[in-house]
Amino acid sequence: MAAGVKFLDWYGDGSVHVVDIGLACCTLEFESASADLVARSEPPASGAVLIVVSGTVTDALMPAVRDLVTGVTASVPSTPLVVSFGACTSAGGPYWDSYSVTKGIDQFLDVAWYVPGCPPPPGALHEVCDAVRRGDHDQLSAGVRS
Template sequence: MRWLDWYGDGSLVVVEVGLACCALEVEAAALDVAPTVGEFSEGSTVVVVVSGTVTDRLAPAVIAIVDAAEQLGRRRPKVVSFGACATSGGPYWDSYAVLKGIDQLVAVDAYVPGCPPPPEALQAVLDSIAKRSAA
């Protein structure tokens, strides 16, 4: 699990769960973001970004990551479904082994559509979450 201090001030910490090709777009959005080392403050908003195809076998790991983020952040993290595969199963929707969206596992706060979505779309969603959390 990799933690990213998105703005460099501890206000928004992103946990990236990159499972397939959309993870490359998340990486592109995070080019100037340094990984977080150590603790972050209790006031930090924690965001879990899930990108890529979630299979039935991966589902418990995704739930465990969201649960771990909740324990570390001391409140439920915001969850972002990034891309068509994480949102609806993408082109693999009709496979018996593919989840039809992570909202079947966890509550999702924001969806970023696309296959793949551009990095700017993730930045816009994170800016929106940060703005709502600061209010």
């Protein structure tokens, strides 16, 4: 797994762990939602894992994002769920017509949740975590598309 990956125990009880792959301005909204959480560098032994990709993904950056998701997936016991956090991550956002912007991470990752917005509200991420904790979520894997 890549150095610097941090797992946030969202509720402090080991039920939901969140990893942020922060790339641009939506990362600030993620940080606002997770401000009081303690980051750990060790992968969790149990519980659901969410990988939140936030910000604009460029075609040049796509392999690095894919490698991070693959590394996290290999390091945890359960298959993580990928969350596309914000308009840029979901569909390219206001940069959709740029030749270098990936038109959504679902082109190379299986996405379980889309959180819309520019920026998405921090509360929306709490809602996703709440749904995962309740078991009310898609059973999509965070697998990397070939």
